[in-house]
Amino acid sequence: xxxxxxxxxxxxxxxxxxxxxxxxxxxxxxxxxxxxxxxxxxxxxxxxxxxxxxxxxxxxxxxxxxxxxxxxxxxxxxxxxxxxxxxxxxxxxxxxxxxxxxxxxxxxxxxxxxxxxxxxxxxxxxxxxxxxxxxxxxxxxxxxxxxxxxxxxxxxxxxxxxxxxxxxxxxxxxxxxxxxxxxxxxxxxxxxxxxxxxxxxxxxxxxxxxxxxxxxxxxxxxxxxxxxxxxxxxxxxxxxxxxxxxxxxxxxxxxxxxxxxxxxxxxxxxxxxxxxxxxxxxxxxxxxxxxxxxxxxxxxxxxxxxxxxxxxxxxxxxxxxxxxxxxxxxxxxxxxxxxxxxxxxxxxxxxxxxxxxxxxxxxxxxxxxxxxxxxxxxxxxxxxxxxxxxxxxxxxxxxxxxxxxxxxxxxxxxxxxxxxxxxxxxxxxxxxxxxxxxxxxxxxxxxxxxxxxxxxx
Ligand code: P71
Numbered sequence: 233x234x235x236x237x238x239x240x241x242x243x244x245x246x247x248x249x250x251x252x253x254x255x256x257x258x259x260x261x262x263x264x265x266x267x268x269x270x271x272x273x274x275x276x277x278x279x280x281x282x283x284x285x286x287x288x289x290x291x292x293x294x295x296x297x298x299x300x301x302x303x304x305x306x307x308x309x310x311x312x313x314x315x316x317x318x319x320x321x322x323x324x325x326x327x328x329x330x331x332x333x334x335x336x337x338x339x340x341x342x343x344x345x346x347x348x349x350x351x352x353x354x355x356x357x358x359x360x361x362x363x364x365x366x367x368x369x370x371x372x373x374x375x376x377x378x379x380x381x382x383x384x385x386x387x388x389x390x391x392x393x394x395x396x397x398x399x400x401x402x403x404x405x406x407x408x409x410x411x412x413x414x415x416x417x418x419x420x421x422x423x424x425x426x427x428x429x430x431x432x433x434x435x436x437x438x439x440x441x442x443x444x445x446x447x448x449x450x451x452x453x454x455x456x457x458x459x460x461x462x463x464x465x466x467x468x469x470x471x472x473x474x475x476x477x478x479x480x481x482x483x484x485x486x487x488x489x490x491x492x493x494x495x496x497x498x499x500x501x502x503x504x505x506x507x508x509x510x511x512x513x514x515x516x517x518x519x520x521x522x523x524x525x526x527x528x529x530x531x532x533x534x535x536x537x538x539x540x541x542x543x544x545x546x547x548x549x550x551x552x553x554x555x556x557x558x559x560x561x562x563x564x565x566x567x568x569x570x571x572x573x574x575x576x577x578x579x580x581x582x583x584x585x586x587x588x589x590x591x592x593x594x595x596x597x598x599x600x601x602x603x604x605x606x607x608x609x610x611x612x613x614x615x616x617x618x619x620x621x622x623x624x625x626x627x628x629x630x631x632x633x634x635x636x637x638x639x640x641x642x643x644x645x646x647x648x649x650x651x652x653x654x655x656x657x658x659x660x661x662x663x664x665x666x667x668x669x670x671x672x673x674x675x676x677x678x679x680x681x682x683x684x685x686x687x688x689x
Contacts, residue, residue, distance in 0.1 A: 299527025419571020590666025
């Protein structure tokens with residue numbers, strides 16, 4: 233495991249800014265202690281997200297040049313459609329500008345007022361679209377997922393008893409929302425065995441299963457690594473098996489598929505697909521471009537092919553793991569097992585003296601930026617938002633900071649520097665206080681909320 237290396241060489245490089253501690257302090261105050269509000273020019277190592285931030289290959293850049301920008305029926309659409317069908321196995325493919333475009337169409341089509349949508353932990357945009365369509369998301373992920381120290385190899389698994397119970401008690405369940413891998417749980421995979429069981433339950437109740445496929449390739453790699461019987465199967469084969477247990481997927485191609493923008497909604501049911509194509513023209517654009525340029529569709533097609541390469545996906549996961557192991561060696565508490573796209577710091581343990589209403593993870597993300605100009609993301613009480621019924625903060629068990637690794641962008645030496653600087657922030661944890669929120673937007677507040685550190689007036 234120690235002798236892996238990146239399966240590519242570098243053809244073009246991009247300068248990264250180096251800042252002083254004083255500049256970072258001024259930048260963070262100006263950004264209201266919200267890393268989403270920093271300018272990228274103020275960031276040295278940008279580990280905010282792996283979404284749309286991966287490096288395209290020379291083949292993908294070349295693909296851009298054969299973009300066919302016809303309004304309707306672009307040749308790139310057919311190549312894209314054929315590629316999604318070949319690697320994901322679904323019959324109908326509707327392009328969207330990104331993942332939430334697909335979530336919007338799906339939720340509007342399938343969810344009615346009062347519906348219950350069970351899933352293996354919420355994702356921010358996914359749940360919001362379910363709620364805006366009149367539904368309520370109910371978390372049915374296994375209990376282990378809520379414990380950062382639990383070593384369960386498939387913490388994305390659904391708790392089947394919980395699922396049965398939720399289905400029995402609900403008036404109507406339009407579909408089950410299953411993510412592979414589960415972002416908010418720490419990039420944790422679902423096992424094939426569990427997905428089979430979920431499928432059986434769904435079939436027995438006549439309910440569809442919709443996959444959030446954003447990082448399903450990473451999930452397939454974990455199945456290959458950990459689940460009995462899959463060591464000799466290729467990631468591409470396992471991906472097809474995962475998708476075959478579901479009736480459709482929403483996809484943010486900005487993750488696994490190695491592009492800067494794009495997504496799709498895939499469905500096997502022809503009537504639903506026709507309706508989705510119709511909604512696509514309302515919200516995204518004609519169903520052969522879905523808000524994307526022809527060249528984007530071509531780059532996605534090439535990216536999908538590259539994404540399922542066993543060596544690519546293996547080394548991607550190993551690079552993330554190496555970062556996590558460096559942090560563990562320095563005594564920094566992280567979510568275990570280490571996930572596919574990111575290392576998640578356990579802010580609840582690091583800042584055990586800061587109450588959750590003083591936003592410990594938000595503060596930790598700020599401190600990490602101050603330390604080294606590394607940008608990370610809060611995934612705790614700020615991200616969880618407020619309960620639409622009561623207006624109270626939702627209080628997630630997990631209060632985390634995500635250190636997310638874009639694909640093919642940073643070297644292991646960059647990540648070693650990040651690990652050292654995070655370890656320093658951890659060393660001085662006791663002298664750190666929380667934050668107060670001074671501005672809170674109505675939707676997805678974590679993007680635009682502003683904070684003030686408690687020790688300053
Ligand atoms: C990530 C993102 C992008 C993001 C979204 C919301 C808040 C902060 C950052 C996007 C996902 C995702 C999963 C599992 C759907 C989407 C939406 N993740 N499902 O992790 O992780 O896709 O961004 O293309 O609309 O930084 P979209």
